[in-house]
Amino acid sequence: MEERLPQHIAVIMDGNGRWAKERGLPRSEGHLAGVEAVRTLVRECRVRGIGHVTVYAFSKENWQRPEKEVRFLFDLFLRFIRQELPELMRQDIRLAFIGDRSDLPFAVRQALEYAMRKTAGNASMVFTLAISYSGREEILHAARRALTAGLAPERLNEDTFRSFLYAPDMPDPDLVIRTSGEERLSNFLLFQSAYAELYFSSVLWPDFDAKELQKALDSYAGRTRRFGRTDEQLRTTSEGMRYE
Numbered sequence: 001m002e003e004r005l006p007q008h009i010a011v012i013m014d015g016n017g018r019w020a021k022e023r024g025l026p027r028s029e030g031h032l033a034g035v036e037a038v039r040t041l042v043r044e045c046r047v048r049g050i051g052h053v054t055v056y057a058f059s060k061e062n063w064q065r066p067e068k069e070v071r072f073l074f075d076l077f078l079r080f081i082r083q084e085l086p087e088l089m090r091q092d093i094r095l096a097f098i099g100d101r102s103d104l105p106f107a108v109r110q111a112l113e114y115a116m117r118k119t120a121g122n123a124s125m126v127f128t129l130a131i132s133y134s135g136r137e138e139i140l141h142a143a144r145r146a147l148t149a150g151l152a153p154e155r156l157n158e159d160t161f162r163s164f165l166y167a168p169d170m171p172d173p174d175l176v177i178r179t180s181g182e183e184r185l186s187n188f189l190l191f192q193s194a195y196a197e198l199y200f201s202s203v204l205w206p207d208f209d210a211k212e213l214q215k216a217l218d219s220y221a222g223r224t225r226r227f228g229r230t231d232e233q234l235r236t237t238s239e240g241m242r243y244e
C-alpha cells in the first residue's frame, strides 16, 4: 500500500468563514479553528511518511479581503510560525515558503526566515507555506528571472524553467486536496499540478481531520496515474508497475 502514498500533498484550505458562520461566530474563529486542522494535517502526514505538504494559506487575491481580516490572518501566521517552531524541530520538519516575500509584513518575513534557517537541516518532511502566492505570478516571475539571467531561448525547457520557480527542488504535487465543496485550482501551483490527482471534499477546512485525510489518501491509492500513457504501456513500464 505504501507505494501508493503521495509523495507531495498540496492543500487548498477552504471554508473557514462558512464554518464560523454556521456556528454564529466571527470569521476569525473559523481561521483559528483552521490552524488546528493545519497542525493535524502536518502531524498525520509526517507519521504516514509523506515527504512534502504544501498549504495555500493566503493567495495574492486574498489581499482584496477586508483590511481587518487580512491583519488578523497575518497576526495568525506570525503566531503560528513562532509557536510551531519547537514542534517542527521535534518532528524533524523543514519549513519552506512559496509566494511573494516582498508583500509580507516585516515581522512575518523575519519570523519565517528565522524558522526556515532553524529548520533547514530537518529531513523527515518539508512543510511549505504558500503566502501571497499566485501560480500565474510564479510563472511570470520565473520567466522574468530566466530572461534576467540571460537564458538562451534554445536552452529553455521544463527543467531549466523549473529552476527559476519559487521552490525549484519541490517535487510536483501528486495529490491536490480542496475542501468545502469548491472544485477549482484558484491559481494554486499551476505549473506543478499538471499531472496531480485532484480530490475535492465537501468538508469545511476546520473539520478536515485525520479521518478525512485518510479518505483522500484512499481515493488517491485507488487511482491509476497514466501520465499520458495507455494502460498497456503502464503494465510494461516500471512506473506503471507501481500502480498495477
Ligand code: FPP
Binding pocket: 013, 014, 015, 016, 017, 018, 019, 031, 032, 034, 035, 038, 055, 056, 057, 058, 062, 073, 076, 077, 080, 129, 205
Ligand atoms: C479559507 O477559508 C481560508 C483562508 C483564506 C485562510 C487560510 C488560513 C488558515 C487555514 C488559517 C491557518 C493557516 C496557517 C498556515 C497558520 P475562507 O475564509 O475562504 O472560508 P469561506 O470560503 O467559507 O469564506
